[in-house]
Amino acid sequence: MPADTEVQPIVEMRGITIAFPGVLALDGVDFRLIPGEIHSLMGENGAGKSTLIKALTGVYAIDSGTIAVSGSERRFEATADAQAAGISTVYQEVNLCANLSVGENVMLGHEKRGRAGIDWRATHSEAERHLAGLGLRLDSRSELGSHSIAIQQLIAIARAMVLDAKVLILDEPTSSLDRGEVEQLFAVIRDLRDSGVAILFVSHFLDQVYEISDRITVLRNGQLVGEHLAADLPKDALVAEMIGRELEDLAAISDRADREIDRTGTPIVKATGLGKRGMLEPADLEVYDGEVVGLAGLLGSGRTELVRLLYGADRAETGEVAVDGTSVRIHSPRHAIDHGIAFSSEDRRGEGVVADLTVAENMILGIQARRGWLRRVSKAEQDAVVAEYMEALGVRPADPHVPIGNLSGGNQQKVLLARWLATAPELLILDEPTRGIDVGAKADIQRKVAELSEKGLSVIFISSELEEVLRLAQRVIVLRDRKAVGELDAHEVDLDGLVDYIAHSEEGSVSR
Amino acid sequence: MSATDATTTTSSASGAGAKGMIGTFTSRYASVLPTFAAITILIALLAGAEIYFGNFLTGRNMSALLLDNAYLMVLAVGMTFVIVTAGIDLSVGSVMAFTGIFGASLFASGVPFVIVIPVMLLSGVAIGLLIGVLVQYFNVQPFIASLAGLFLGRGLAYVVSLQSIRVEDPVLLWLGSTRFTLGDFYIAPTGVIALLTVIVGALVMHFTRFGRTVYAVGGSEQSARLMGLNVARTKVMVYVISGLCGGLAGLVLTAYTGSGYPRNGIGTELDVIAVVVIGGTLLSGGRGYVLGSMIGVFVFGTINTIINFMGAEQSWTHIIVGALLLLFIVVQRAIVARSDRSR
Incomplete structure (x- = not known):
């Protein structure tokens, strides 16, 4: 077990400050890594974790502060500098080359050379030795791409060992691994720790952090909140440090959504038999005034497909859509927008934000689209709309004139929400609005959805986080294998019940 | 517990029997398949x-195949480097024309070959360097940067x-007209150069x-950079190599035709790209072989010869x-899609 300070830290970062246009990503942060310890870096998205890692690995230049490795101050201009100082990184999206062999990925840049260039036999046997050191028996000549992500992570670690890493940074290494693979990874990490490597671990899975960490440092909004021994920091204290306040808010949101919907009148939107071959079997969907309808199902179950057909982003082959009781044809998003339907895509980067435009410009896009490109939105009107939503959604930084690409995922999502709210839609479709954003922004977005639906906005809410669906929705439609298989009253089902239904339900699927 | 217990059989190649062997084969050699396809087509x-x-x-025919396409083969080697990094070099045809005519005019004014030949090669290198710097340091799309190189070379x-x-x-003249013979077969110095x-x-x-960095850059430039490889130098170098091959092709073509001509090689860049792709190099980068490109040249040359034999239109x-x-592009897409699926 680590004592507090008797071992000399191998890495000491002091007063690290990094500013991006409009955002102070890191503000005078101190951080250290001690040999033979696993040190977890915690914080919400946008707290500055990845910026700190990039500073340590030489990807970003620091604006002020110092980095010392083994007591001597260093300046990292490029990743190669950090690697030369013994700092290696395994990234979440494994940064290896899938087109090359396993052994090459381990050895690239350090291949064994004979008189006639690279000695492949020696190189591969060296690679296999390093892999075996991690308990991996692989064909070193097989292509990297033929192995699972979990194995690729371990291969990336083997590469770090070739570089003789004294510091190993693992950035969200477990996010796409199953339980058994995580065990295997952890065993390797512990072995390395015991051999004296200093390990920096980042994960958003609290259980895993506690399972493996000796020490935990918490960042919030680019500032250091505290450094603790893991054993001294209870989980709720950690969460409190990470997010401050938002936990109770979620309970309040749930109360808010817990109300009866009047389903006697005409639904705002009613789709009958909406389907397309290869995408979705004909499905029905009704949304009433002020109702939040959740769509639940696994990835690829048809959730996204259903709303894309409804919105006209993909063209339905069968079915009818009625808005306010009148049958309409929706062949493109334009038609949908004309009928008061707004859709925020799950693909925030690809189909959501325009990264080079400012926050304000991104917000205005929705209104402009609804109005038609020829009719100008006056400056005064723009400013009013932007100011209103910046305030209402708590977008940070509060400057509407920075490029949206500089914002964290959560704040980008808020801007997208504002974009569609500004068009005053009658039905708002949110596809995974909370994916990959921090806890605080998640709470903000959910609160806003609950608030708006109370005021009469109808919402279709899609999320992989079923707690969110249950918290916000009054009614949940379950999809499986590209088919709507049932409908549940959100008040009458709990999380386990919903999971069970998604996995097993037979009722409701007539054709079985 | 140690990590060893957790991993027993992780490689897809570990299964026994015929299926395991096929597994080993595809996991090791998937990237060779397009080149095998090219060899099959050639045969x-x-x-x-x-x-x-x-x-x-006949020996005559086969020898002519190499002789007539020597310049194409030289260009294809350089182009393979560029395409494996997921780049493209449209300038090669006009670089070949420029170095060819430039060399010919130097010869005509009596400059000795020990100077002319290096000057030809260096002219190609200079244009390649220009393209590489534009691509790497000014972030210009390879298509556009090398298009500029194309116009520059042709203009010059x-x-x-x-x-x-x-x-x-x-x-x-010796380079172009000497024939080393072996039975029915012969080879010219230009063929030897190729x-x-x-x-x-x-x-x-x-x-x-x-060379391995070239593949790494083509596989994932981002990863290559994060692995600490010198991506910038590599990306500039592949265009320099392509330029050098352009200069060498200029020499080979001038020797082959016995003259320089400013209109040589119009559209040749597209032939070169075609043979490289037919030889199994993926336009998306990361996969391909210089030897495959040679096969591609032979496929191209054989088709040409067959058309000649039939007396049909060259078009x-x-x-x-x-x-x-x-x-080939469809076959490659299928292979890539399959190897993506098999993870």
């Missing part, structure tokens, strides 16, 4: 032509001369860290090469 073409014409597979060629210039230099270029190119690609060459190209 089929040669065999088909022999059966149809009866006198196709016209500046040197609007007419063809005959070369009387004995060394160059084959040496292929061999050196293949060795550099396979047995040097630079049929382009139609058939176009069709083959389409076929």
